[in-house]
Amino acid sequence: MFLTFDIIEEHMAMNIQQQNDLSLVLEAQKGSSESFGRLYDIYIKKIYEFVYFKTLNKEVAEDVTSTVFLKAWDKIKQFKEGSFSAWLYMIARNAVTDHYRREKFHDDIDDCWDLSDGADFLGQIDNDLNVEIIREAMKSLKTQEREILIMRFWLGLSFREIAERLEKKEGAIKMSLSRTLKSLKTKVPLAIIILWPGIINICKKMN
Amino acid sequence: MARDYKYMQENELRVILAELYVLEPSLKQHEPELIKLISKFEDIKPDTKFDAAFAARLKAEILSQKRIIETENKKGIFNLDFMNKKIYITAGSLVVISLIIFIYTSGHKNTGNINYIAESNRDNKTVLDKNNSGQAITKLAAGAFGDLSLLNNTAAPVASVGEMGSGIAANSAAHVDKVVAKRNGIMSENKSTLAVAPSVTPGSVSAGQSTKIISGPMRAVGSEKMIVPQVSFKYVYKGEALELKETSSDVYRRLKGNSQTAQELAGLISQANFPDFDIKSFSNLSMTNLSFAENKDKGLMVNLDFVEDNLNISENWDKWKIPERDACGDNQSCWDSFRLKISDVPSDKDAIAMADSFLQAHQINLEHYGAPQVDNTWRDDYNKTEDKTNYYIPEYLSVVYPLQLNGSSVLNQNGSYAGISVSLNLLKKAASGLSGLTPYNYESSSYELETNSDNIIKIAENGGWNHSYFGSAEKVETIELGTPTKSYVQLNKYTDGRNDELLVPALVFPVTKAPDSPYYYGGKFVVVPLVKEMIKDINDQPVPILYKTMGGNTPSVSVPTPATPLIRTMMK
Numbered sequence: 001m002f003l004t005f006d007i008i009e010e011h012m013a014m015n016i017q018q019q020n021d022l023s024l025v026l027e028a029q030k031g032s033s034e035s036f037g038r039l040y041d042i043y044i045k046k047i048y049e050f051v052y053f054k055t056l057n058k059e060v061a062e063d064v065t066s067t068v069f070l071k072a073w074d075k076i077k078q079f080k081e082g083s084f085s086a087w088l089y090m091i092a093r094n095a096v097t098d099h100y101r102r103e104k105f106h107d108d109i110d111d112c113w114d115l116s117d118g119a120d121f122l123g124q125i126d127n128d129l130n131v132e133i134i135r136e137a138m139k140s141l142k143t144q145e146r147e148i149l150i151m152r153f154w155l156g157l158s159f160r161e162i163a164e165r166l167e168k169k170e171g172a173i174k175m176s177l178s179r180t181l182k183s184l185k186t187k188v189p190l191a192i193i194i195l196w197p198g199i200i201n202i203c204k205k206m207n
Numbered sequence: 208m209a210r211d212y213k214y215m216q217e218n219e220l221r222v223i224l225a226e227l228y229v230l231e232p233s234l235k236q237h238e239p240e241l242i243k244l245i246s247k248f249e250d251i252k253p254d255t256k257f258d259a260a261f262a263a264r265l266k267a268e269i270l271s272q273k274r275i276i277e278t279e280n281k282k283g284i285f286n287l288d289f290m291n292k293k294i295y296i297t298a299g300s301l302v303v304i305s306l307i308i309f310i311y312t313s314g315h316k317n318t319g320n321i322n323y324i325a326e327s328n329r330d331n332k333t334v335l336d337k338n339n340s341g342q343a344i345t346k347l348a349a350g351a352f353g354d355l356s357l358l359n360n361t362a363a364p365v366a367s368v369g370e371m372g373s374g375i376a377a378n379s380a381a382h383v384d385k386v387v388a389k390r391n392g393i394m395s396e397n398k399s400t401l402a403v404a405p406s407v408t409p410g411s412v413s414a415g416q417s418t419k420i421i422s423g424p425m426r427a428v429g430s431e432k433m434i435v436p437q438v439s440f441k442y443v444y445k446g447e448a449l450e451l452k453e454t455s456s457d458v459y460r461r462l463k464g465n466s467q468t469a470q471e472l473a474g475l476i477s478q479a480n481f482p483d484f485d486i487k488s489f490s491n492l493s494m495t496n497l498s499f500a501e502n503k504d505k506g507l508m509v510n511l512d513f514v515e516d517n518l519n520i521s522e523n524w525d526k527w528k529i530p531e532r533d534a535c536g537d538n539q540s541c542w543d544s545f546r547l548k549i550s551d552v553p554s555d556k557d558a559i560a561m562a563d564s565f566l567q568a569h570q571i572n573l574e575h576y577g578a579p580q581v582d583n584t585w586r587d588d589y590n591k592t593e594d595k596t597n598y599y600i601p602e603y604l605s606v607v608y609p610l611q612l613n614g615s616s617v618l619n620q621n622g623s624y625a626g627i628s629v630s631l632n633l634l635k636k637a638a639s640g641l642s643g644l645t646p647y648n649y650e651s652s653s654y655e656l657e658t659n660s661d662n663i664i665k666i667a668e669n670g671g672w673n674h675s676y677f678g679s680a681e682k683v684e685t686i687e688l689g690t691p692t693k694s695y696v697q698l699n700k701y702t703d704g705r706n707d708e709l710l711v712p713a714l715v716f717p718v719t720k721a722p723d724s725p726y727y728y729g730g731k732f733v734v735v736p737l738v739k740e741m742i743k744d745i746n747d748q749p750v751p752i753l754y755k756t757m758g759g760n761t762p763s764v765s766v767p768t769p770a771t772p773l774i775r776t777m778m779k
Contacts, residue, residue, distance in 0.1 A: 033270045040269065044262045049255045058256040066265050073269050 021084040089165045351652035439680035442668040446690030449660035457651040459710035463516035520641040547600040555581040562606035562629035565638030575647040576608035604631040622732025625697040671733035687720035712737045
């Protein structure tokens with residue numbers, strides 16, 4: 001009963017959020033900077049962290065995040081329908097890819113986890129991060145699988161929220177994550193990947 | 208509270224674990240280890256280093272960027288790169304942000320936000336016209352700007368008038384002086400040597416002329432310097448019969464002082480670290496003014512006034528010096544060698560090309576400004592002067608881009624164009640300044656108009672707004688006025704420390720025939736406001752006799768008009 005209520009509550013909250021987003025988008029499309037400013041306030045931290053976990057570098061994350069919101073503001077009139085957050089995350093995803101393409105690491109790099117061994121990788125991430133332990137596992141995943149992991153455990157999004165941002169079915173997201181975890185189980189200590197950000201979220205709320 | 212956190216922690220942990228077990232049931236067997244691991248992970252938690260200051264800066268950046276994009280789409284003249292976050296933490300970009308916000312944003316926010324509408328008028332406002340850039344005219348209730356009677360105003364700042372060569376004494380801070388001060392304001396700000404021609408003030412010194420030039424025989428009245436001309440002048444209306452049917456019309460008031468923008472900029476500044484003081488010790492900051500200068504040859508100084516919402520560009524004087532001339536000392540021939548010849552003055556076409564180039568280089572938006580006009584007022588004096596070789600050719604020339612309202616050009620109170628004025632330094636052969644650029648955002652409110660044409664003509668024949676009085680002399684020459692046209696006239700209304708910039712409907716009477724007398728230095732137009740309460744004000748006011756003097760301040764004395772038989776002095 002509790003879980004059912006929880007789910008309904010989450011669905012309602014998401015619907016309200018989407019409606020709010022859309023009304024703000026409509027105003028922004030008419031030129032209201034105040035409305036876009038409110039959208040910005042809602043998503044700036046989420047997008048920044050999404051980008052950060054795909055780049056693991058503060059400077060890069062800030063640059064890419066700047067690009068994301070500037071582009072969103074520039075192209076706001078091109079947003080027609082669907083979820084604004086999905087649209088924004090798509091811009092963010094592309095911006096990260098563009099960043100690595102521009103940096104000429106490789107043409108097919110979607111985020112820092114695709115970087116090759118050695119200085120390329122370590123030179124691009126904040127040196128105080130202990131990422132080597134999970135790097136091998138992440139490298140073995142497809143981009144979308146990594147994103148689901150990041151979104152669920154590092155960004156703390158629910159399956160429904162992930163589904164909305166990736167424009168997939170909720171069930172498909174769950175299945176994908178399940179497959180990912182099983183494949184990772186043999187490669188690294190699973191808890192490290194899964195619990196690291198989960199703990200962060202909890203700790204943050206406690207502090 | 209601690210219990211709540213603990214509950215939250217445990218609850219979230221259980222949700223995470225439950226989800227994990229659903230996805231990977233075998234993990235349940237290791238629950239104690241997993242829970243234990245949780246506590247250890249606190250030490251290795253990655254900090255995403257999310258920076259709230261970064262978020263605030265980026266927000267300001269983005270909201271200013273929008274205006275650039277809008278302008279690009281419309282005009283294609285702005286192409287600034289704000290994409291690199293590293294840029295906007297520099298002082299230079301702050302200036303650019305400020306400028307963009309100032310010119311293209313503040314008005315947008317004003318018009319888009321009811322907070323900027325006077326409290327008492329909120330229920331009555333209607334946005335009449337809003338263009339792509341968000342600039343607008345907002346309709347308020349009738350009479351919303353209060354009493355437009357100028358005599359109710361407090362003294363206007365006129366300190367600079369005496370320097371402008373307008374011939375009006377700075378210490379005559381009464382109504383007429385205020386009018387003249389404003390009338391000369393925009394165009395004279397660039398350089399005092401090229402002010403707008405004064406209106407019909409027979410003694411006034413023309414812009415390009417030395418103050419040693421005397422207009423005619425005079426004698427002192429109440430002062431060693433005050434002299435009365437041998438010739439007097441009078442206006443006579445020779446135009447068609449006037450039929451004034453309009454009983455009311457809108458008056459416009461420019462919206463300015465966008466405190467929100469100023470606060471955003473102050474927010475950026477307040478994040479800076481100053482070695483000698485703590486800016487954070489100040490609170491509720493707003494930006495009132497921003498100035499910067501180019502440190503190069505022919506460098507410019509730029510001043511953004513966020514209170515008045517205007518942009519002024521002038522010479523960074525140190526970078527425009529002519530050392531050889533500065534070294535002339537008492538050597539008159541040396542000085543003369545630097546004097547301009549009439550052949551040095553560019554044609555109107557070339558002058559406009561210089562001004563255009565300057566505006567384009569600085570990407571000034573001319574959307575609300577009309578075709579440029581060169582201010583050749585000084586030529587009137589030049590043409591009248593017999594000894595042209597000794598005539599002092601002005602070193603500065605102004606090109607004015609008239610402000611447009613309802614499809615026509617806005618005028619100053621002497622009939623000259625109001626708008627953006629670009630100053631050209633003729634010695635250096637370069638554009639060197641700009642004034643009069645403001646966001647195009649106005650409120651409008653309806654006011655009752657004068658419909659009695661006899662009254663209007665009577666005021667026009669008294670010199671109109673400027674209400675000039677030529678005194679009496681045996682010889683009286685006639686200045687003929689033609690059929691007027693309706694236009695909007697820009698003026699300032701000072702009330703309780705507040706300076707309102709108004710655009711009011713007026714009739715502009717052209718001088719169709721001016722006296723040939725060398726003593727006559729009148730203007731080319733007589734302007735009469737149409738707003739009823741302003742007309743009453745003009746009828747009630749005393750008028751000064753303004754004569755050219757031998758140099759120094761021009762004294763000013765009032766004489767009674769038919770409407771005000773008592774002699775009142777204008778001196779304060």
